[in-house]
Amino acid sequence: MNPAHTTDVPDTEPHRIAADTWLIPNLAPAGDGLYLPANSMVIRGREPVIVDTGAPVHREQWLDKVFSVVEPEDVRWIFLSHDDGDHTGGLFDALERCPRATLVTNFFSVERLALEKPALPLHRMRWIEPGGSFDAGDRVLHLFRPPIFDGPTTRGLFDPKSQAMWIVDTFACLTPGSLDAADLHDDVLAQMPAMNSAVSPWHAWLDRATYTRHVDAVEALGARTVASAHGPVLRGRQLDDAFDRVRGLAGAPIIPTPGQELLDTLIGTTLLEATA
Numbered sequence: 001m002n003p004a005h006t007t008d009v010p011d012t013e014p015h016r017i018a019a020d021t022w023l024i025p026n027l028a029p030a031g032d033g034l035y036l037p038a039n040s041m042v043i044r045g046r047e048p049v050i051v052d053t054g055a056p057v058h059r060e061q062w063l064d065k066v067f068s069v070v071e072p073e074d075v076r077w078i079f080l081s082h083d084d085g086d087h088t089g090g091l092f093d094a095l096e097r098c099p100r101a102t103l104v105t106n107f108f109s110v111e112r113l114a115l116e117k118p119a120l121p122l123h124r125m126r127w128i129e130p131g132g133s134f135d136a137g138d139r140v141l142h143l144f145r146p147p148i149f150d151g152p153t154t155r156g157l158f159d160p161k162s163q164a165m166w167i168v169d170t171f172a173c174l175t176p177g178s179l180d181a182a183d184l185h186d187d188v189l190a191q192m193p194a195m196n197s198a199v200s201p202w203h204a205w206l207d208r209a210t211y212t213r214h215v216d217a218v219e220a221l222g223a224r225t226v227a228s229a230h231g232p233v234l235r236g237r238q239l240d241d242a243f244d245r246v247r248g249l250a251g252a253p254i255i256p257t258p259g260q261e262l263l264d265t266l267i268g269t270t271l272l273e274a275t276a
């Protein structure tokens, strides 16, 4: 059975997180009553933008949710943060259903996707690097390199008009269900460094001063609402804390991920359920 379709996953619906900006949420079970978010976003301005295209396990829900917020023929931009599978689940569907949309991506994403997907339409793309931007009619959207990333092609997106930011794989954090950090206990958010260490274990070799300058520069863009693919929406003090938490990873030891012990437990539980 597709784990994303098990009945114990809380229902999530698209919701407005900033002016013209909608979170497209989906959750995947992560054990112990926790869930891994696999979000994307829609900016519904003069030239609507789909921001990332969800995970393959959520493809059908993702399409339903995105096109409940924006009409396919109105979409003018599909921003692909990077080529990882959990961000490209609905990419080809979106390109097909949104014939007026231009895909914002980059050379290396296209190179990497060429090894696993059908050819992308080069004439429908724009390649933009961190520091670059594109004009979506009533706003100019800025690309930047997020503080934490697990793919070299990753670019975040900042909308100065709404002061909303898409920070991709940074600030990943399992949730008991809510996708608004204001609803979550600090103990839940305190797990963020473990997930971010798993995403970017190279933090252990970072020079603290150099990395702090980079995180400071991202923070200085001035976002008031920060959404991510794998964590809750952050604002205010919780957003400040999140930036501090990733700064604190520079030069810190890698936080170990679960090993054989967890696998043994999972196999034991599965066998127990099978014989019950």
Ligand SMILES: [Fe+2]
Binding pocket: 082, 084, 149, 150, 151, 169
């Ligand atoms: Fe990724």
Ligand SMILES: [Fe+2]
Binding pocket: 084, 086, 087, 168, 169, 229, 230
């Ligand atoms: Fe991701």
